[in-house]
Amino acid sequence: MTKMIETNHRKNRLLILFVFLQICAVAALGQNSASIKMNVDATEAARNVLHTTLTIPVKPGPLGLFYPKWIPGEHSPTGPINDMVGLRLSGNGKSIPWTRDPVDMFGFHCEIPAGVSELEVAFDDASQPGTTMSARLARVKWNRVLVYPRGINSDAIRVDTSIKLPGGWKFSTALPVLRERRDEVEFKEVSLTELVDSPLIAGANFRRLTLMSTPLLHEMDIAADTPAALEVKPETLLGWQNLVKEAYALYGARHYRSYRFLLTLSDVGGSEGLEHHESSEDGVGEKALSDPGQLIDLGDLLGHEYTHSWNGKYRRPADLTTPDFEQPMHGDLLWVYEGLTEYLGKVLPARSGLWTPENFRESVAAVAAEMDNQSGRKWRPLVDTATAVQFTYSSPRAWMNYRRRVDYYFEGLLLWMEADVLIRRQSQGKLSLDDFCHKFHGGQDAGPMVRTYTFDDIVNTLNEVTPYDWRGFLNGRVNMIAPRAPLGGITNGGWKLVYDEKPNEEVKFNEQQRKFVNLTYSIGLIVSTEGVVLDVNPELPAAKAGLAPGMKIVGVNGRGWSVDALHDAIAATKNVPTPTELRIDNGSFQENYKLIYRGGERYPHLERDATKPDLLSEIIKPRAR
Numbered sequence: 001m002t003k004m005i006e007t008n009h010r011k012n013r014l015l016i017l018f019v020f021l022q023i024c025a026v027a028a029l030g031q032n033s034a035s036i037k038m039n040v041d042a043t044e045a046a047r048n049v050l051h052t053t054l055t056i057p058v059k060p061g062p063l064g065l066f067y068p069k070w071i072p073g074e075h076s077p078t079g080p081i082n083d084m085v086g087l088r089l090s091g092n093g094k095s096i097p098w099t100r101d102p103v104d105m106f107g108f109h110c111e112i113p114a115g116v117s118e119l120e121v122a123f124d125d126a127s128q129p130g131t132t133m134s135a136r137l138a139r140v141k142w143n144r145v146l147v148y149p150r151g152i153n154s155d156a157i158r159v160d161t162s163i164k165l166p167g168g169w170k171f172s173t174a175l176p177v178l179r180e181r182r183d184e185v186e187f188k189e190v191s192l193t194e195l196v197d198s199p200l201i202a203g204a205n206f207r208r209l210t211l212m213s214t215p216l217l218h219e220m221d222i223a224a225d226t227p228a229a230l231e232v233k234p235e236t237l238l239g240w241q242n243l244v245k246e247a248y249a250l251y252g253a254r255h256y257r258s259y260r261f262l263l264t265l266s267d268v269g270g271s272e273g274l275e276h277h278e279s280s281e282d283g284v285g286e287k288a289l290s291d292p293g294q295l296i297d298l299g300d301l302l303g304h305e306y307t308h309s310w311n312g313k314y315r316r317p318a319d320l321t322t323p324d325f326e327q328p329m330h331g332d333l334l335w336v337y338e339g340l341t342e343y344l345g346k347v348l349p350a351r352s353g354l355w356t357p358e359n360f361r362e363s364v365a366a367v368a369a370e371m372d373n374q375s376g377r378k379w380r381p382l383v384d385t386a387t388a389v390q391f392t393y394s395s396p397r398a399w400m401n402y403r404r405r406v407d408y409y410f411e412g413l414l415l416w417m418e419a420d421v422l423i424r425r426q427s428q429g430k431l432s433l434d435d436f437c438h439k440f441h442g443g444q445d446a447g448p449m450v451r452t453y454t455f456d457d458i459v460n461t462l463n464e465v466t467p468y469d470w471r472g473f474l475n476g477r478v479n480m481i482a483p484r485a486p487l488g489g490i491t492n493g494g495w496k497l498v499y500d501e502k503p504n505e506e507v508k509f510n511e512q513q514r515k516f517v518n519l520t521y522s523i524g525l526i527v528s529t530e531g532v533v534l535d536v537n538p539e540l541p542a543a544k545a546g547l548a549p550g551m552k553i554v555g556v557n558g559r560g561w562s563v564d565a566l567h568d569a570i571a572a573t574k575n576v577p578t579p580t581e582l583r584i585d586n587g588s589f590q591e592n593y594k595l596i597y598r599g600g601e602r603y604p605h606l607e608r609d610a611t612k613p614d615l616l617s618e619i620i621k622p623r624a625r
């Protein structure tokens, strides 16, 4: 289906002009569209290798080819160019030399000899172990296995794709299938835009669950490392079915022809969460459907990536909407694209029954506490974490509290929750952020399309729902330095952010998954289970005692390092007046540090404030049932 890009705003004119000039330039070379035939051989998936062969119609003369660099949904130049190996070009059976562009490493140049009308391109995608494949399953991202004639709009390139799978493996993708023969699948021709937006999963252990059959097909398609991992609890299946209904109740329209959750369960096949119009890549651990903590985490992931079909794919910031995979994206509105998705991605699992109300509150408490305790918020406005997405996404762990990270997700959640509560209060409970979503993301049921927006469109639609100084509200929270996190959604929603010694369930889950101890809210320290300091809050006691990332705790109050010894020592500070003694390795030197702290263990929770109506519980009430 053709994608329709609505460009009705001033900010988009530059983009239109740019695209126009680009099309003119390509047209001058005699090429403004292209048709590519691509055959992918995935039979060596267990070795993390995909082989690809492309046939591209060409004319004699110079030709530029491009490997996708800016990947939609990743908002960054993250195309895995280093995994492209074994590149060979040929025409009429003869090898054609190529050179790499000296400035843009994703570009290639060659000279097509006279008499050659078809260029054959072959290379391998040798992906890093643990990222996209395991011995029993594969996640095939088409952008990893293709190049295209440089400078042509990805909507104007047609691709005829086929794939050969390992024997007996089953697959799922949003791509329309033309025919299947044994382990070979041929797909109907689609645009390059649609192809890259429609990844495929395949695996030896496979299960297809229909979540809804009419009016539109919704499937949960699961590939797993073991047959046992495919077992789904009845309440989980019911929750997934509810998720589909709750999303429709929230938005009021769907912008896809069918939808597939492409779920992979593997501890080595790579963790993933990537949105598409008609599917989402959801890569989690092998035991995600049986382990209670991982199952809660999965609810969040599915809610988030599914929400992106509306917020991110259908409605997309104008400056994140690019004509190909070469033009840079701008991340300044990611607090909408990702922040609102982060919020709705937690509201929807709660409405669907995948989460309990307590799961929702513990998750919100963990986010609110982390944002409120980011020392970096004193120098860096929220918008800068989004504008700088090219490096904030891969920020190092050390000094993260001082640096801030991709806070546009988490603080975005808090500000959209605050907006939701504000609309509910202003309208005496008659309206909510759901009404904004209806207006902004709803409309008519239709196939995939893109409608771009700007900051002004957000402000205007909020004002259509409830007149308020939304420009001032958003400017203050997004563009200005704010020493405290926006907690108005919690406090005006009838709850308080409090700290006590009982571990927060989300904080605890993250500790187990990532093998660290999180003492951020007591002494301002995150330390690995081996004792290595991962981060400190420069304003709290651990940093004030002199600790820094990279140091290693080897002793606590005269005893050797253990996670329990550290927990016990911090818990005991309430009753013991003497400082905690820490023995530290700093490189090859050992030194003692004194930790001055009397607060005991502290973890964040939400506590009911009976003086105000409980709007947070209203927000997560089911709407579709």
Ligand SMILES: [Zn+2]
Pocket: 275, 304, 308, 337, 338, 341
């Ligand atoms: Zn996202």
